[in-house]
Amino acid sequence: MINKSPPLCVCPAGWKLLAMLALVLVITVWYSISREDSFYFPIPDKEEPCLQGEAERKAAKLFGNYSRDQPIFLQLKDYFWVKTPSAYELPYGTKGSEDMLLRVLAITSSSIPESILRLQCRRCVVVGNGHRLRNSSLGEAIDKHDMVIRLNNAPVSGYEGDVGSKTTMRLFYPESAHFNPKVENNPDTLLVLVAFKAMDFHWIESILSDKKRVRKGFWKQPPLIWDVNPKQIRILNPFFMEVAADKLLSLPMPQPRKVKQKPTTGLLAITLALHLCDVVHIAGFGYPDPYNRKQTIHYYEQITLKSMAGSGHNVSQEALAIKRMLEIGAVKNLTYF
Numbered sequence: 001m002i003n004k005s006p007p008l009c010v011c012p013a014g015w016k017l018l019a020m021l022a023l024v025l026v027i028t029v030w031y032s033i034s035r036e037d038s039f040y041f042p043i044p045d046k047e048e049p050c051l052q053g054e055a056e057r058k059a060a061k062l063f064g065n066y067s068r069d070q071p072i073f074l075q076l077k078d079y080f081w082v083k084t085p086s087a088y089e090l091p092y093g094t095k096g097s098e099d100m101l102l103r104v105l106a107i108t109s110s111s112i113p114e115s116i117l118r119l120q121c122r123r124c125v126v127v128g129n130g131h132r133l134r135n136s137s138l139g140e141a142i143d144k145h146d147m148v149i150r151l152n153n154a155p156v157s158g159y160e161g162d163v164g165s166k167t168t169m170r171l172f173y174p175e176s177a178h179f180n181p182k183v184e185n186n187p188d189t190l191l192v193l194v195a196f197k198a199m200d201f202h203w204i205e206s207i208l209s210d211k212k213r214v215r216k217g218f219w220k221q222p223p224l225i226w227d228v229n230p231k232q233i234r235i236l237n238p239f240f241m242e243v244a245a246d247k248l249l250s251l252p253m254p255q256p257r258k259v260k261q262k263p264t265t266g267l268l269a270i271t272l273a274l275h276l277c278d279v280v281h282i283a284g285f286g287y288p289d290p291y292n293r294k295q296t297i298h299y300y301e302q303i304t305l306k307s308m309a310g311s312g313h314n315v316s317q318e319a320l321a322i323k324r325m326l327e328i329g330a331v332k333n334l335t336y337f
């Protein structure tokens with residue numbers, strides 16, 4: 001017997017049901033993305049080839065042919081007698097901070113570990129502190145990189161599944177130093193000080209030489225006791241801050257006194273990685289839309305964009321810079337942007 005009843009999708013009730021389901025799906029996707037609890041995480045490639053000098057070649061489109069003979073970390077030998085003084089003051093140069101630096105560099109190191117130097121091709125990942133790392137399950141993929149670069153006081157403990165636990169390098173300044181560095185880093189993590197002001201050198205010197213601590217001059221109280229091995233400390237060459245400001249954000253150089261804009265530590269870390277690595281991945285970058293006042297910005301704490309007022313960062317300008325880097329393939333994103 002032939003069944004004469006029409007198929008489900010052509011009767012009006014069937015269409016309505018389908019339309020309702022589609023609407024629910026659209027709303028769920030929209031809500032998920034707007035809250036950044038996104039369930040969409042691209043699965044990272046199995047084994048991407050590592051081509052020597054690839055990041056540098058691609059980044060040349062952005063940076064031009066800038067000098068690559070700059071050391072990654074400041075070195076003592078350059079401060080005994082300053083042949084060519086820096087053109088800029090901190091955070092873009094060392095002009096005026098030479099004496100302080102001489103003391104700091106005498107008690108720290110500038111070497112790049114042998115384990116990094118002997119790699120033929122360096123695959124790096126810069127882990128931003130953004131909320132989109134939450135529930136990402138990217139921990140394992142992050143840890144597979146030769147170098148994992150982390151920022152500020154971002155924790156790994158308790159978040160290993162999403163952000164991994166390997167930390168090759170951590171960029172920080174006194175106000176962003178984790179009070180318990182041993183818990184959130186590995187014993188061989190390089191703790192890379194990004195100096196914004198002369199007091200930042202003063203802080204590290206007083207910690208490492210156990211001299212009298214100075215409490216004034218910081219916008220937030222940094223640790224007064226900081227349990228680290230001086231051999232782990234490095235001082236980042238301010239050249240990378242200059243490149244990020246000048247080439248990526250087109251900020252006026254030198255900065256007029258009144259202009260307080262500066263790159264975020266994340267953008268600085270990407271700039272550094274493009275100089276140091278052959279393949280550069282990023283994860284956890286991207287802020288909520290400015291009108292999204294309730295969305296938390298970090299994967300580890302409940303603060304919103306409001307807390308960044310007065311920070312001197314132009315996050316929409318930075319987003320454009322990161323998009324350009326993604327477009328030309330200089331960096332690849334493990335989260336979404």
Ligand SMILES: CC(=O)N[C@H]1[C@H]([C@H](O)[C@H](O)CO)O[C@](OP(=O)(O)OC[C@H]2O[C@@H](n3ccc(N)nc3=O)[C@H](O)[C@@H]2O)(C(=O)O)C[C@@H]1O
Binds near residue numbers: 131152287311
């Ligand atoms: C209140 C405040 O000053 N917040 C600044 C904090 C704060 O000082 C430290 O977390 C220490 O507490 O530091 C900053 O950055 P923060 O420590 O928040 O994040 C590190 C880097 O990750 C990228 N990021 C972060 C969150 C997000 N939703 N999207 C992102 O892309 C950014 O590139 C960012 O640099 C900083 O140093 O740049 C920038 C923030 O403006």
Ligand SMILES: CO[C@@H]1[C@H](O)[C@@H](O)[C@H](O[C@H]2[C@H](O)[C@@H](NC(C)=O)[C@H](OCc3ccccc3)O[C@@H]2CO)O[C@@H]1CO
Binds near residue numbers: 173219
């Ligand atoms: C990469 O910049 C770091 C961080 O992302 C910024 O938010 C932070 O900005 C602070 C800024 O550097 C402070 N300016 C000076 C000159 O110290 C500013 O100071 C205002 C202030 C002063 C005294 C007491 C409280 C606040 O505060 C900004 C943060 O709100 O700079 C970081 C690098 O240090």
